[in-house]
Amino acid sequence: MFIDEATIRVRGGRGGNGVIHFVSGPKNPRGGPDGGNAGDGGSVLLEASRNVSTLYRFRHRPLFEAENGVNGSRNNKQGATGADLVVDVPLGTIIKDTTTGEVLADLSRAGDQMLVAEGGEGGRGNSSFVTSRKQGPRICERGLGGEARTLKLELKLIADIGIIGFPNVGKSSLISSISGKKAKIADYPFTTLVPNLGVVDVDGKDQFVAVDVPGLVEGAHEGKGLGDRFLRHVERTSAFIHMIDLAPMEERDPIEDYDAINHELASFKPHLAKRPQIVVGNKSDAVSAEALQDIQSRFLERGIDLLAISVATGENVRALVHRAFYLLQGVRTKEEPEALSVRKKIYRFEGETGFSVVREDDMLVVQGKTVENLVKKLVLDSFDAQEYLGNRLEKMGVLKELRKQGWTGTEMIRIGEIELELEG
Structure with a gap:
């Protein structure tokens, strides 16, 4: 099952307790307070990492807690601060507040961090309460509990070009061919249940990242088929490889399929249908030359140069890679991280000083x-x-x-x- 969202609970560590203690012994006959302060609790941070690619593991571990601070002790010994817990999330993870729905951060760059649950403050020992009027105070503080939050994580894959089309048109076969990504492939719709991300090599000199988006159906923007959640994965691509089945198992028309997919894109987000596309007809080896020419002519009437390929035989596959790379060169400008994508963003409610x-x-x-x-x-x-x-x-x-x-x-x-x- 594909998981592109998860709800987790995060909790900062509790601060340690301060201690009341007084010096006693022959070396210090007058005594005095020496109760040490405690350490603060550790904090929980989420960090964008290239080492993880899905949110699957969060379903099995819904609670993330940082380490508690250590209590203070005599001889003015400071308790150790609890260790922070840094949780790796995939690049492109969006963090939302489950209560308000507010987007708190968009961790799109490797190393982006967000502090989501701050550790509790450690308590002070009695040596911290000494004043000129009170030389031997019997006062200490407990540590405070760490912040607790419930967060929703959403993942949008980050790729340069998205491979889109109806189920079973050969998208998984294509990404396996051009990137070495071993995708699950079979001759039935919805074989692909997760987006497959692959790095495509261009003549050993350049690269681009492609994503094979699970097959869309009419009504996908309304949640039909595998649902509109897969449409989210094409939002950040700079362009599309739009695959058409030249030899469908069912009685379908290539032009109608092309229009249907673009309708789903436009219904989900209007600007997606305007994104540059390379229209590709797969399975050219399974149709006659006359039938292929007829289909290409129909697309050409719309001003679309349909590239006929066969992933099975390799025909024109490298030509497609070059065409995709040059298209990206023209349309892709590496986006600066959005304002929401920040480093060390501190997530906390506004501090309250009043009462x-x-x-x-x-x-x-x-x-x-x-x-x-x-x-x-x-x-x-x-x-x-x-x-x-x-x-x-x-x-x-x-x-x-x-x-x-x-x-x-x-x-x-x-x-x-x-x-x-x-x-x-």
């Missing part, structure tokens, strides 16, 4: 990412930590806003999901 206070079920609730993370991180089992939190909330203006909302300084409040009692 709000609302009343829910007779309780005042403080909301805001910064203040919620402050409370999540602090280990509030000591007077020092509670005092530190109160001072921070005062400086941030949270307590002032609570008082405006009727807080007396004695009732419970909730910050995020944590209920606590503060002295006002």
